[in-house]
Amino acid sequence: MNGFVWRRAVAVARKEVYHILRDPATLGAALVLPVFMVIMFGVAIEFNVKNVALAVSDSDQSQSSRRLLDTFGSSGYFLIHHVSSPHAGITDVSAERARAALVIPPRFEQDLFAGRGAEAQVLVDGTDNSTVGPVLGYVGSIQNMASQRIGGFDPSPPYEIRTRFLFNPELNSKWFVIPGLTVVVMSILSILLTALTVAREWENGSMELLLSTPVLPLEIIVGKLAPYGILGIIAVVFVYVIARTVFGIPFVGHLWVFGFGCLLFLITYLAQGLLISVATRKQTVAMQLSMMTGYLPSQLLSGFIFPIASMPAFFQYFTMILPARWFMLIARDTFLEGSSVLELAGPFLALALICGLMVFLAARRFKRDLEP
């Protein structure tokens, strides 16, 4: 009489499916959100800085200065326009008509051939620090190329550092971003929708009516969470297929390693959603808490966009309690590096610990609140 009855759990799950299918907001979140996120991050957002407007003041007008400009122009990173003086170049930068200015002084070629060391100046708009780093990187590379093309001599020092980018040779930001989208999409579908669905039952009083029947709290949990778990898995499969087919992102790892990570992360967030809904019992509060503790950390503090290594020491430690940080590592690694579970033991262990803790807390609170 007191045992778990699958029929009752399935009945709760079927009821939840009716709610999902008949609620445009939930259905929209489930179907439209992954599509929207993939399009937004896959197509619209580009972390590689390209087409930097460069104001050029060429006071030398020599063959060497033209070669230097050709090197800038052919790099593909800069859009060159000429200005009449160095001052005009600075004016363009301050008026935001250019992000950087290149000033080539008179006697550039003369100094070059006299062996006195020719100098050209690059002025970069420091107010937008997202472009400063990449622009400086480009300038360094272009300087080396230009030295060879202009002087016909190799300025390289006795040693050479050759850089090769492993796992993402072209530094394609989509390869970096889209695997991470699995984390963000799952965080919305699992934590937010779960928190809302259970809080809704509290708010309209139906939880009390459910509990007046012989249904067990555990059957309610399983029945309510299963559809959202499946929805989360479908969303991940969707992002995976789009990543592979539309954006051509390689997947060099083992699918089961990725799947195992997904499952751990999903269970953690479902439990967190349940905990929020039981603690708040109000849809509006549950929504705000889900955003604050689930969605925003997965977007901002998981390393999805902003590298954790660049954060202040406190946040580097703080992010360790966030499941999204660990699943982000697993997702990107399995897509691009293909490490085994053993090699990913750290993230898996951390995720499993957080998962266990969250399930324990949610189950304890749910049981305490629901059992008479």
Added chain:
Amino acid sequence: MNDLAVEVKGLSVRFGDFYAVNGISFTVRRGETFGFLGANGAGKTTTIRVLCGLLRPSEGLVSVGGISFDHNEQAVKAKVGYMSQKFTLYNDMTVEENLNFTASLRKMEKATYEQRRKELFDFISFDKPLNTLVRDLSGGTKQQVSLAAALLHDPEIIFLDEPTAGVTPASRSRFWQLIRQLAKRNKTVFVTTHYMDEAEQCDRIALMREGRIIALDSPEGLKTAAFSTPMLEFDPRGSLSFAEVSAFARHDVFLFFEPYGLRFHAAIKSEDAWETVRNGFEKNFTIKRIKPSLEDVFIQIVEGKAG
């Protein structure tokens, strides 16, 4: 077989230092329609939640359907049907889906369920298509389908927590016809209500105030106990000022003198005292002797007019 459907001894429910229910004891016989009457916050819903197994008592013993909650809450839940005031049915599901859901939670066999559903639809005279969304039903019909859902597993005891709140008077009347039919089928009905006319239809009523039962009897018994002296109705012959009415109300001869629509109801302390002042009142009022209503009892007992 135990003749008692509900047995409560010294039940208290405490939230922190606050006693929502404070040491109440009562019994409900099988087949009885038992009413719980009281103001908001009196402890009616808390009591019903304990009886349905949703709250654990802080103190006291509770037995429902002959089974103690301490031993088997699940067995008790199988014997009772519960209909709350706040939630009736899922609006975004059809009538059939709602009833299917309830049947699955109750682990009913398909054939039994379909047979029961047909009987209950006849019982509530439901003639709409099964695939009607609940949100498209009127308030009264929704309450009736909700009652059908609570009765689906043929419970011995039915708990109804303010079942007619917010529905039209016609729907209320129809709903109480259904309750009377349940009583005829020997079902025990435990109902909380704010409406005096509904309470009049119960076999016995418990009046609750601040977590305690302050009176428990049949409607007639309550009236007799509350008013040992006659009740009078005063119909003003002309318009009266507020000061005049206040003066009448403060007169020593009355236990209370309260407005009742355009008239006044009053209970007198003794026949002898009344006879000495009667002529003075008859100048201003047409006076007749009446039987007290439950509302008079409520004012007398629950509102503490008797001191």
